[in-house]
Each structure stands twice: as C-alpha cells, then as structure tokens.
Amino acid sequence: MTFKYVDNELYAESVxxxxxxxxxxxxxxxxxKKHFIxxxxxxxxxxxxxxxxxxxxxANSNLxxxxxxxxxxxxxxxxxxxxxxxALKAGVEPSKIVFSGVAKIKDEIEYALDSxxxxxxxxxxxxxxxxxxxxxxxxxKAPISFRVNPDVDPKTHPYISTxxxxxxxxxxxxxxxxxxxxxxxxxxxxxxxxxxxxxSQLLDTTPIYDASVRIAKLIKELNxxxxxxxxxxxxxxVGIVYNDKEDKEPSIEKYAEQIEKAFDGFDLRLVFEPGRxxxxxxxxxxxxxxxxxxxxxxxxxxVDAGMNDLLRPSLYNAYHKIEPLFxxxxxxxxxxxxxxxxxxxxxxxxDYEIEDVENGDCIVVFSAGAYGFTMSSNYNxxxxxxxxxxxxxxxxxxxxxxxxxxLIRGEML
Ligand code: LLP
Numbered sequence: 001m002t003f004k005y006v007d008n009e010l011y012a013e014s015v016x017x018x019x020x021x022x023x024x025x026x027x028x029x030x031x032x033k034k035h036f037i038x039x040x041x042x043x044x045x046x047x048x049x050x051x052x053x054x055x056x057x058x059a060n061s062n063l064x065x066x067x068x069x070x071x072x073x074x075x076x077x078x079x080x081x082x083x084x085x086x087a088l089k090a091g092v093e094p095s096k097i098v099f100s101g102v103a104k105i106k107d108e109i110e111y112a113l114d115s116x117x118x119x120x121x122x123x124x125x126x127x128x129x130x131x132x133x134x135x136x137x138x139x140x141k142a143p144i145s146f147r148v149n150p151d152v153d154p155k156t157h158p159y160i161s162t163x164x165x166x167x168x169x170x171x172x173x174x175x176x177x178x179x180x181x182x183x184x185x186x187x188x189x190x191x192x193x194x195x196x197x198x199x200s201q202l203l204d205t206t207p208i209y210d211a212s213v214r215i216a217k218l219i220k221e222l223n224x225x226x227x228x229x230x231x232x233x234x235x236x237x238v239g240i241v242y243n244d245k246e247d248k249e250p251s252i253e254k255y256a257e258q259i260e261k262a263f264d265g266f267d268l269r270l271v272f273e274p275g276r277x278x279x280x281x282x283x284x285x286x287x288x289x290x291x292x293x294x295x296x297x298x299x300x301x302x303v304d305a306g307m308n309d310l311l312r313p314s315l316y317n318a319y320h321k322i323e324p325l326f327x328x329x330x331x332x333x334x335x336x337x338x339x340x341x342x343x344x345x346x347x348x349x350x351d352y353e354i355e356d357v358e359n360g361d362c363i364v365v366f367s368a369g370a371y372g373f374t375m376s377s378n379y380n381x382x383x384x385x386x387x388x389x390x391x392x393x394x395x396x397x398x399x400x401x402x403x404x405x406x407l408i409r410g411e412m413l
Pocket of ligand 1 (some may be wrong): 197199201236273274276370
C-alpha cells in the first residue's frame with residue numbers, strides 16, 4: 001500500500017499528507033509514483049510475449065505522470081491532438097503511440113502522421129476515407145488498424161461499456177473483413193493491426209478473453225485473404241478495487257494468460273491500453289471540511305471539493321472510499337459528503353458512515369488517480385485543484401492550482 005495510516009495519520013509513501021496540505025492547500029490531488037511504477041511492472045511482467053503498454057492517458061494526463069510511464073518504456077493511447085501533444089512532451093516514443101476515438105479530424109490526423117505514430121485506430125468507413133485523403137495529400141501512408149466491435153458484454157457500468165452492438169464504438173464485427181479489403185486498395189493506407197476495447201472497470205477479464213477469441217478468428221480470416229496483421233491491440237479495461245469490502249481485484253496473471261492463449265500461434269505484437277489499472281489507486285483527493293449541517297434527519301458534511309473536481313460519484317454513482325486524514329477516534333456519523341456546487345448531484349458519498357471530521361480538518365477520497373483530475377472542470381467558476389506527485393520522502397507540485405486569472409484567460413468583454 002502506498003497510502004497508509006501510521007499513528008492514525010495518512011502517509012503517501014514516506015510523506016505525511018498533512019505536510020502537503022499545509023504547503024499546497026486543498027482541494028489537492030496527491031499521486032504516488034511508487035504505485036504507478038509497481039502497477040506498470042506488475043502488468044509488464046505478467047506477459048511472456050513481446051508487447052507494448054500504451055498508457056491510456058485520458059485516465060491521468062498530467063505530464064509528470066505520463067513521463068513516469070514513458071521512462072519505464074511505456075507508449076501512449078491517445079484520443080485527441082491535446083493528448084498527442086502531452087504524450088510527445090512527456091517523452092513517449094511516437095512509434096509507441098496509438099490514436100483511438102470515433103471522430104479524428106483532419107488536423108489531428110495530420111499531426112499524427114507528422115509525428116510518426118504506431119497506428120490510428122479507425123472506427124468507421126467515413127473515417128477511413130478521410131484518413132486516406134489526408135495521407136494522400138501529404139504523400140504518406142497512414143498506418144491503421146480497425147477498432148472492431150466484438151459484440152461482447154463486458155458486464156460493467158452501461159456508461160463505460162463500449163463493445164456491444166448498441167454502442168457507438170468501432171466497426172461491426174461482421175463488416176470488418178470487407179472494410180479491411182477496401183482499406184487494402186487505398187493508396188494512403190497501410191494496414192498494421194486490429195484493435196478492440198470492450199469497456200472499463202472490468203473486475204472479471206473473461207469478456208476480454210471471449211472478445212480476443214473472436215478477434216483471433218478474424219485475424220485468421222484476414223491472413224487467408226492476404227492481409228498481414230502485425231499488431232493486435234486489446235484495449236484497456238482491467239478494473240481496480242474501489243470498495244475493499246465488495247470488489248475483488250482481477251488477476252493480472254490470469255488476464256495475461258487468457259490473452260496469450262487467445263493469440264497463441266499468431267506472429268504479432270500485443271498492444272495494451274490500460275489506464276485505470278496503472279493509476280487509479282495511485283491517487284487521492286484531499287479536501288477540507290468546511291461545514292456540517294442537518295436538514296431534518298439528514299446530515300451533511302460539506303467539503304471544499306466538488307463535482308467539478310471529481311465527477312465520478314455524480315456521473316456514475318461511483319463508490320469511492322472516504323476517510324479522515326487524521327483518525328482522531330471521534331464518534332462515527334452517517335452523512336452525505338457533499339461539495340459546494342449548486343447541484344443536488346454534487347456529492348462524493350451518500351448515507352456514508354465515517355468517523356466525524358471537524359470543520360477545518362480534512363477528508364481523503366481514495367482511488368482518485370484515474371478519471372479524477374482529467375474529468376475536472378471549472379463549473380461554478382472554480383479554479384481546478386493542484387496536483388502533487390510523491391516520490392519516496394519527497395513531493396512536488398506537478399500542476400499548480402489554477403488562479404482566478406486562469407479562469408478568465410482568453411475571454412473578452
Ligand atoms: N482504450 C480505449 C479505446 C478507451 O476508450 C479507454 C477508456 C481505455 C483504453 C482505458 O480504459 P481503462 O483501462 O482505464 O479502463 N470516465 C470513466 C471511464 C471511461 C473510460 C473510457 N475509455 C470512469 O471514470 O470510470
């Protein structure tokens with residue numbers, strides 16, 4: 001555990017979190033570099049076959065976090081030119097970058113081609129034709145894979161389920177062969193691989209195995225039609241434990257075994273796009289308790305972070321464990337832990353049992369390293385929080401807290 005209580009006070013690695021709060025203020029995201037490295041190493045070591053781990057930087061796109069993975073040899077899974085800029089700035093090798101997303105537009109395609117990335121994951125025939133046109137204009141060949149929708153139920157939250165026919169993602173499995181044959185004839189296209197991604201926060205990885213088996217069948221068929229596939233990209237999706245009383249951590253070794261089995265006998269490079277698994281439990285959000293109040297039978301603990309800082313509970317009703325920064329042995333209360341924003345949906349937990357925390361003291365929202373800061377906004381004109389990276393007994397601010405000036409930059413009266 002990289003976040004642990006010692007003498008009833010929370011530490012991030014060897015740093016007292018209270019020290020960070022005193023220096024940087026709240027709300028603040030705190031990340032553990034050791035956790036990131038440990039998770040990456042665990043993922044990497046589970047595979048025997050040649051592979052590239054392309055960190056899905058939508059999960060946490062802070063430059064220092066991306067660099068931590070780039071230094072370990074990771075690539076990046078990106079979905080916009082902004083993420084491409086971040087990946088390149090953080091030192092990710094272009095040949096290890098894959099570009100996902102349903103609507104890549106001209107200047108994104110140009111930027112990707114100019115940067116020499118590994119491949120663009122194509123999600124429709126329209127997109128294929130556009131990529132072909134852009135590449136031809138530049139006198140280049142665009143390396144592509146199709147994102148194939150294997151129509152497998154990932155058994156996760158419907159908002160983060162992506163591999164079913166009813167979802168907007170990828171090309172239908174049944175149409176994939178025809179699309180590859182079409183792509184083969186296009187002057188500006190070079191077929192490199194096949195990609196799929198069925199959903200996020202999967203605590204059971206068997207649906208990824210089932211999808212892999214379908215994709216392996218497709219690759220065989222492609223090969224028999226003279227189409228070489230050198231990369232299979234199995235997306236991300238491996239889940240993490242948010243609730244230690246209910247969730248069971250998926251076995252990364254079993255996942256690796258399943259994938260290697262599905263693609264046994266194929267001469268291709270495996271690509272992975274994990275996000276949450278690498279960073280989710282490596283981050284916390286620390287927030288100060290501002291007030292307590294009761295409306296009839298309902299108790300509220302009001303904190304200085306809101307849904308603009310961490311959206312997951314509001315958007316997905318997601319569970320995040322919350323504990324006091326200092327465990328003082330106060331009596332336990334049952335309350336809603338809410339933010340200052342003018343929305344009923346602005347909560348971190350409802351009817352939550354927590355050791356009471358006095359106004360002015362802090363709470364800690366755990367498992368906030370993935371889709372935390374990256375989904376934050378300036379709603380209610382609130383500056384976004386600072387981000388801090390802990391490394392052993394040191395910490396440094398890796399993104400300054402936004403200022404009021406930052407809020408209005410670019411606006412005109
Ligand atoms: N690859 C593709 C194409 C993706 O769409 C995603 C996530 C990933 C990889 C990384 O998935 P992961 O390994 O992190 O599960 N905001 C939601 C999660 C949205 C996931 C979107 N795509 C949440 O907070 O739970």
